[in-house]
Amino acid sequence: MTSSATMASSTTAPVDNGVNVAALLDAREALTATPEAARFQWRASSEWLRGTHSRATVDGFFGLGAEQKHRQTYQFESDHPEIFASPDNGATPVEFVLVGLAGCLTAGIAAVAQHRNIQLNSVKATLEAGMDLQGILGIDEHVRNGFDGIKVHYEIDADATPEQIAALVAQSQKRSAVFDIVTNPTDVTVTTRKA
Amino acid sequence: MRVGQEGASRAGRGGVMGGGRTIDVVIVGAGHSGLAMSRELGQRALEHVVLERGEVANAWRTERWDGLRLLTPNWLCRLPGWHYQGADPDGYMSAGAVADFVSRYAAALSAPVSTQTTVSRVEPHRAGYRVVTSRGDWLCRVVVLASGAFNQPVVPRVAESVPQSVQQLSVQTYRNPAQLAEGGVLVVGGSATGVQLAQEIQRSGRRVTLAVGEHVRLPRVYRGRDIQWWMLASGLLDQRIEEVDDPDRARRVPSPQLIGSPGRATLDLNALRAQGVEVVGRLAGIRDGKALFSGSLRNVCALADLKMNRLLDSIDQWIECYAPAGEVGAAERYAPTDVGASPRLQLTLGDEFRTVVWATGLRPDLSWLHAPVFDRKGVLRHDRGVVDAPGLYVLGLPFLRRRKSSFMHGAEDDVRELGAHLAAYLGRTGTGTLIAPPWRTPGQEPFARPPEGALAPARREGTQRQECTRDPTLATTPDSSHRLQDRGRCSIDSPGRRGYGPL
Numbered sequence: 001m002t003s004s005a006t007m008a009s010s011t012t013a014p015v016d017n018g019v020n021v022a023a024l025l026d027a028r029e030a031l032t033a034t035p036e037a038a039r040f041q042w043r044a045s046s047e048w049l050r051g052t053h054s055r056a057t058v059d060g061f062f063g064l065g066a067e068q069k070h071r072q073t074y075q076f077e078s079d080h081p082e083i084f085a086s087p088d089n090g091a092t093p094v095e096f097v098l099v100g101l102a103g104c105l106t107a108g109i110a111a112v113a114q115h116r117n118i119q120l121n122s123v124k125a126t127l128e129a130g131m132d133l134q135g136i137l138g139i140d141e142h143v144r145n146g147f148d149g150i151k152v153h154y155e156i157d158a159d160a161t162p163e164q165i166a167a168l169v170a171q172s173q174k175r176s177a178v179f180d181i182v183t184n185p186t187d188v189t190v191t192t193r194k195a
Numbered sequence: 196m197r198v199g200q201e202g203a204s205r206a207g208r209g210g211v212m213g214g215g216r217t218i219d220v221v222i223v224g225a226g227h228s229g230l231a232m233s234r235e236l237g238q239r240a241l242e243h244v245v246l247e248r249g250e251v252a253n254a255w256r257t258e259r260w261d262g263l264r265l266l267t268p269n270w271l272c273r274l275p276g277w278h279y280q281g282a283d284p285d286g287y288m289s290a291g292a293v294a295d296f297v298s299r300y301a302a303a304l305s306a307p308v309s310t311q312t313t314v315s316r317v318e319p320h321r322a323g324y325r326v327v328t329s330r331g332d333w334l335c336r337v338v339v340l341a342s343g344a345f346n347q348p349v350v351p352r353v354a355e356s357v358p359q360s361v362q363q364l365s366v367q368t369y370r371n372p373a374q375l376a377e378g379g380v381l382v383v384g385g386s387a388t389g390v391q392l393a394q395e396i397q398r399s400g401r402r403v404t405l406a407v408g409e410h411v412r413l414p415r416v417y418r419g420r421d422i423q424w425w426m427l428a429s430g431l432l433d434q435r436i437e438e439v440d441d442p443d444r445a446r447r448v449p450s451p452q453l454i455g456s457p458g459r460a461t462l463d464l465n466a467l468r469a470q471g472v473e474v475v476g477r478l479a480g481i482r483d484g485k486a487l488f489s490g491s492l493r494n495v496c497a498l499a500d501l502k503m504n505r506l507l508d509s510i511d512q513w514i515e516c517y518a519p520a521g522e523v524g525a526a527e528r529y530a531p532t533d534v535g536a537s538p539r540l541q542l543t544l545g546d547e548f549r550t551v552v553w554a555t556g557l558r559p560d561l562s563w564l565h566a567p568v569f570d571r572k573g574v575l576r577h578d579r580g581v582v583d584a585p586g587l588y589v590l591g592l593p594f595l596r597r598r599k600s601s602f603m604h605g606a607e608d609d610v611r612e613l614g615a616h617l618a619a620y621l622g623r624t625g626t627g628t629l630i631a632p633p634w635r636t637p638g639q640e641p642f643a644r645p646p647e648g649a650l651a652p653a654r655r656e657g658t659q660r661q662e663c664t665r666d667p668t669l670a671t672t673p674d675s676s677h678r679l680q681d682r683g684r685c686s687i688d689s690p691g692r693r694g695y696g697p698l
Binding site for chain 1: 409476477479480482487489490491494495497498501504505537571
C-alpha cells in the first residue's frame with residue numbers, strides 16, 4: 001500500500017474491489033507452512049457431440065489435500081464458426097484460451113489493486129490473437145498451428161495514477177497462471193484407450 | 196602481506212583440549228566481511244582466528260572472470276577504518292584490485308588469519324563448536340560464517356537438456372571470450388553478470404543472444420552522479436530488512452543491470468540491443484535441442500521500467516528537499532525498454548549456437564556446516580545474521596541486515612551490531628577470555644577515516660518545500676539521516692508483507 005496510492009484515492013470509503021485480500025494473504029501464509037496443501041489439480045472433461053461441436057464440463061478439482069467441488073457444475077460448448085462449414089454452437093476452442101487469459105489477468109488486477117488499496121471503477125479488456133491457418137491446414141510446415149502472438153489491451157478506470165495502473169497490470173501478468181501457461185512451454189501427455 | 200600461521204598462533208591460547216586448539220571465536224573466511232569482523236572483535240579484545248581456505252580475498256583472486264569490475268564506485272569502497280585512497284574515486288576496481296585492497300586491509304589490521312586452511316566441517320560440540328580444518332581442529336564457542344554469499348553457481352536443471360556438442364560455462368568457469376568456441380553464444384540471465392558477459396562476448400565478435408527474466412534496470416549515472424551516490428545519500432542502501440514489506444523477496448532481488456566501466460556507461464537492454472545483442476525472454480525450456488524462451492519478455496521489461504522510474508521519482512523528490520551542493524543535472528527519464536517487434540521464442544543449439552553461459556546467480560556454499568540450521572530448501576535460517584543456533588553468526592548475505600549488507604561498505608554497520616550481539620552472547624555464556632590481543636591497542640585508530648564531509652551533499656538553502664518537515668543536518672557523509680522512504684515508498688522490491696519484529 002503505497003502512500004501515494006492512498007493519497008490518490010479520492011473517496012473516503014474503504015477500497016472494495018470484492019476481493020478478500022486478508023483471506024488470500026492468510027492462504028499464502030498457510031500454504032508456505034504446508035507446501036503439500038498447495039498442490040492443486042484442475043480438471044475438465046469433454047464429450048464430442050457432432051462435427052466440431054463438443055461439450056466440456058467442469059465440476060471437481062483437488063486442492064488443500066482433499067477433493068473439492070465447484071458451487072455448481074459448469075458446461076461449455078465449443079464449435080467452429082459457420083465460415084468453416086460448422087454450425088457454430090459455441091466459441092472456438094482457441095477463443096477459450098483468450099477467455100481464460102482475460103479472466104486470469106483481470107482477477108489478478110482486482111486482487112493486486114485491493115492489496116495496494118486502489119479502488120477499481122471499471123476494468124475492460126480486449127484480446128486479439130493472430131493465427132495463420134496455413135499452419136493447421138498443413139499448407140506451410142513453417143507456420144505454427146497456434147497463435148503468432150496475443151495482444152491484450154486494458155481500459156481501466158481506477159482511483160490511481162497511470163503509473164500505478166500500469167504497475168497493477170504488470171504485477172498481474174507476473175502472478176498469472178494462464179499468462180504463464182501461454183508464454184511458457186508446458187509438458188502435455190495425451191493417452192488413449194479404446195472404450 | 197601474508198599473515199599465515201603466525202597470526203593464528205598468536206590469536207589462540209594455544210591450549211589443546213579434546214583434540215583441538217581452543218579459542219572463543221572462529222571466523223570462517225578472510226574476505227572483507229571476515230576481516231571487518233576480526234577488527235570489530237579485536238577492538239572488543241575478543242580472541243579469535245580467521246580461517247581462510249586460500250589467501251586473503253580468495254574468491255576475488257581465483258573465482259571471478261578476468262574483466263570483472265565492482266558495481267560500486269571506489270569512493271564508496273570502504274571497510275571499518277579503511278577506505279579507498281587512490282587517484283580514481285569515481286572509478287570501479289577490478290577483481291584483482293579488490294583482492295589487493297582487501298589484502299592490504301588484512302595486513303594493516305595484522306588480522307589473525309590462518310591462510311591455506313580449509314574448513315571441512317563445523318559441528319556443535321559441548322557448548323560451542325568443533326571446526327575441523329586441513330590444519331587441525333579448533334574448539335570454540337562462537338563461529339562466524341563469513342565465507343561469502345556467492346560461492347557456487349546456480350545453474351537451472353534445464354542445463355541437463357543442453358546437447359552434448361554445446362559448451363557450457365558458469366559464472367565461475369567463464370574467464371574471457373577466448374575460451375569460447377566460434378559461433379553464437381546464448382547467455383542466460385539478465386542481472387549484472389548476464390548483461391556484462393553479453394556485452395563482453397558480443398564485443399569479441401561473436402553473436403550473442405541474452406535470455407532475460409525478471410531484472411533490475413538502472414542508469415549508471417543519474418543527474419550527474421553515480422546511481423549509487425543517490426542510493427546512499429537518500430538512505431536506500433541503509434534501508435533495514437525489517438523496513439521492507441517482503442524480506443524474502445528483497446533478499447532475492449537480482450543484482451542490477453550495471454557495469455563499472457571507465458566511461459560510466461549505462462548497460463541496460465536498450466544499450467545491449469544497440470550493440471547488436473539479441474534479447475529474448477527467460478529460458479523456459481530446452482526441447483529437442485531447441486532453447487525455448489518465454490513470451491513474458493515485454494512484461495518483465497515493463498516491470499523493470501516501472502521500478503526504475505519509481506526509484507528515479509524518489510531520487511527527484513529527495514533532491515527537491517535536500518539538493519546536494521554543486522551541479523545537479525536535470526531530471527531525466529529513459530526510453531522504455533524496446534524488445535523489438537517480435538522477440539524470438541526459440542533457437543536451435545548446436546551448429547549455430549555452440550556455447551551456453553549460465554549467468555543465473557551464485558549461492559553460498561555451507562555444505563561443511565553440520566547443524567540443524569537450514570530450512571527445507573537448504574537455506575540458512577537466521578534473523579539478520581544471528582543464525583538459528585546459539586553462538587552462530589553469518590555475514591555478507593544479500594540484505595542480511597540492510598540493503599548494503601552484501602557490499603563491501605555494508606560490512607561496517609553489520610559487524611558492529613553483530614559484534615555487539617556476539618560479545619553479549621560470550622558474556623552471558625561464560626567467562627569470555629578477555630585478553631588484550633597483541634595485534635591491536637584498544638581505542639587506537641591507526642587508519643585514516645574518510646574526511647568528514649568529503650562526500651557530503653550540502654543543503655540547498657531556502658529551497659525546501661513545505662512538505663519537507665524534517666530538518667536533517669547534512670554535515671556528514673551521505674547516510675541514513677535523510678531518507679527517501681520517510682517521504683513515501685521508495686523501493687526496488689515489490690510490496691508484500693512484513694516478516695520481522697524487533698531482534
